[in-house]
Structure formats: structure tokens, C-alpha cells
Amino acid sequence: MEAMMLSSSSPLHLSRPPKPLFSSPLSFPSLLKFKGNSRHGVVLLPAMCIPGPIRDTEKSEDEEGMQVSSSSSSPPSLSISTYNWCAGLGGLGFLETAYLTYLKVSNTEPFCPVGGGSCSDVLNSDYAVILGVPLPLIGMTAYGLIFLLGLKLGGWNVPLKISQSDGRVLLLPVSASMAAASAYFLYTLATRLEGASCSYCLASATLSFSLFFIVLKDFGLKELQKVVALPLCTAAIVLGILNTTYSSLPPISPRSEVMEFPYYTTEITSASSPYAISLAKHLKSTGAKMYGAFWCSHCQEQKEMFGREAMKLLDYVECFPDGVKKGIKIASACSDVGIEGFPTWLINGEVISGEKTLEELAEISDFHYDAVNQPN
Secondary structure (H helix, E strand, C coil): CEEEEECCCCCEEECCCCCCCCCCCCCCCCEEEEEECCEEEEEEEEEEEECHHHHHHHHHHHHHHHHHHHHHHCHHHHHHHHHHHHHHHHHHHHHHHHHHHHHHCCCCCEEEEECCCCCHHCCCEEEEEEECEEHHHHHHHHHHHHHHHEEEEEEEECHHHHHHHHHHHHHHHHHHHHHHHHHHHHHHHHCCCCCCCCHHHHHHHHHHHHHHHHHHHHHHHHHHHCHHHHHHHHHHHHHHHHHHHHHHCCCCCCCCCCCEECCCCCCCCCCCCHHHHHHHHHHHHHCCEEEEEEEEEHHHHHHHHHHHHHHCCCCCCCCCCCCCCCCCCHHHHHCCCCCCCCCCCEEECCEEECCCCCHHHHHHHEEEEEEEECCC
């Protein structure tokens, strides 16, 4: 192998181009020979070729490409925030309306932190039913849809077959119809249920308005102009249904203050006549029942007509066995009959309200008095 000859006193002379020891273009050793005045030496110096600037450029290009790819694949932070808000608020609304649906179906008294018994008045009124469907159940369905769409569009694995674009557009009419319905409910609460206060209604309205404005903020002005007809149409349909349903309902007066007093028994002072005893036996045999309340003066007068002995034979139902106070409702045995006042008779499947004479009860129940078989 030839090498380059280098002298300390003479310029560099190359006798033959150096041959690379390795086929790799990145590094090759060269044999350098130095010649001095007193001694000669041969030194092998490895020379490495490192294309640093090229590698740095390639690396920076790769990193820049990765950044561009990452930024293009991730959704904007505004959309992620919007979907998370939708899922959170929708979940809260779903829990609230699910609780109200349970109360409505089970006919249970709601816990009302503000407004006392007004929550029960609103929940049990005809305004809490739309086309035969309980209003809380409709709200639970709407909030549940918002909750699932928020999770789906936020990247969660939700079994909801809908594309990102379709789900995003669907949020707008659903939230718009919920906000329009809540506004109409607040108007109805102020005009047709005067004096009533419903904290659950106000909470649901707050959630609905918040959802609508959050979804609306995610749409730009140009994009909103393209889809504005859809939320307007759905809101108009919802308002039309509500107006048609509520227009025929009468206003509800606020509940008067309920007096509180415990249950007490009343003594019957009159003695029973043979006629009253025979009529009481007849009413008992036909399954007739008398419904009354311990505080009702007309009920006490009806009992005095029959007397002590006859009243023991009658099937009497007390509608307030636990007394009268806030939070206590009429007994279910009385509410199932549909009592409108006291006393109330149930004779041969017919509900008869008001105090009746013995002769009227005998005629209604088809009773014929037999003086021969009367008791002594």
C-alpha cells in the first residue's frame, strides 16, 4: 500500500491517490509519513468523515414533520373543552331528571330545599305531563343524549354509531330545543302556577341554557349560518307542542298554609236505632265503605246519624291516620278512590261525596227494611 509522503521542509507530494481501506463512505484511515532532519517516523492517523450539518438538518426536518403531523391530528382545544362540558352538564341533568322521574312514577313526595310543598304541587300537576308522558322522563332522555354525544365527541369509547361531524351538528338542535322548552316552562311557572317555587325546575333551566350557549360558542358565524335552520325548526316544534298542551289547562292556585295537628279520636254520643243497625249490616254485606277524616265535622255528623253500635258494623276508612302536618299526604286507600271531599261513600262501585241521610243511603244501596227481623 502506498502512502502520502510528508516532509517537514518540503511541500506535500502525492505519489498515488490513496485507496480507501473501507467501502463505507463515512470513514477511512490514511497512512501519513513524516520525514525530519534527524529521524523519520510513520504515523497512522484515522480520519473520520462525519456529515454533521446534513444529519442535523435531517433531524430538524423530521422533528418539524412530527410536530406538524401531531398538530394536524389533534382536535382544537376549544372542541375538547366543549365536549367535556356537554358530558358533565348532561350527566348532572340526567341524574336530576332521573330522580324526578322516580318520584313521579312512584308518587313519592320530593325533597324540596326551597319552596316547601311547591315542588310537589308542580311535579304532581297536569303541567308535568306532555302528551301522556311524564315531563321528567322526556328531560332524562334529552340529557342522556347530550351526555352520550359529549363522551363520543370527546374521544371516549361509547357505543354510539354516529360520525364526528354529524354528532357535532346534532348537539345544536338538541340543546336549542331544551333551552326553548326551559324558557317556556319558566314562563308557565310564573303565569299559570302563581306563587309556586320549584328549585328543580330552576336548576334544569340553568343546565339547559348553559348547554345551549356552550354548544353555540363552538360554531363560527359562517358555519352557524349554514345550519341555523335546523335548531330554529326543532325549537319551534317543541314550543308548538308545549303551547298546544298547556293552553287547555287551567291555572293552579298556590297551596294554602297547612295547619298541623295530631290525630285524635272523636266519641259518638248517640245510640243506634234498629233501622240504622240494619242499614249498617246491609252496607257491610255489599262492600260499601265510608271515607272520612278525624277533623271533618260533617263526618262526625254522619257518624252520629248511625250511632255507636251501627258505626262499629260499618266499614269506615280514616284518610289521615297519622294526623295532619306538612309532608303527610292522604292515605293511599283514599287517594285511589279519587276523593274530593268528606265524607265520601263507595257504594256498588259508585263514589258519592257529601253527607247523606240514612234514607238516601238505603235508596242508593237498594236497602229494604224488614221490621219483623229487626234486632231487639
